[in-house]
Amino acid sequence: MNRKEEIRKEAAERYKDSDFRVPNMYCFIEGAEWADKNPCPEWHRFSECVPEKGQVIIYAVIEADFKIASYQLMQYDPLLPMPQGDNVSWLAVPEL
Incomplete structure (x- = not known):
């Protein structure tokens, strides 16, 4: 098929x-x-790879148990404290 x-x-x-x-x-x-x-861009887990410093990303924390999702548009800085784990992902925002 x-x-x-x-x-x-x-x-x-x-x-x-x-x-x-x-x-x-x-x-x-x-x-x-x-x-x-039109395939969707790939989401990455912080546990697998991290964005480059200064890269604009969409940062997502998804708590399936509580049915809550949080999305944040940000410029990545490795010095900022951020939650990490299998429920935390990021997506690169393409430059216009």
């Missing part, structure tokens, strides 16, 4: 009982195809 068939099969299964099956399936398929063409 190729990716296009996989997307269509998932859309059909997901919306099989929907009152608006066709428009919902169409939107799901279009969204999945767009996401495949």
Whole structure:
């Protein structure tokens, strides 16, 4: 099964009982195809690598047990104290 068939099969299964099956399936398929063409930038864990000093990042702390997420846009400075662990990630913000 190729990716296009996989997307269509998932859309059909997901919306099989929907009152608006066709428009919902169409939107799901279009969204999945767009996401495949525009992959999300990679999130990094601080436990695996750290950003460069002065790099602008999105800093995320996700506490799944409490269903809380905190996001902060910041310029990274290794001298600033920051929580670290498997629930702490960062994403580089591309320069315009």
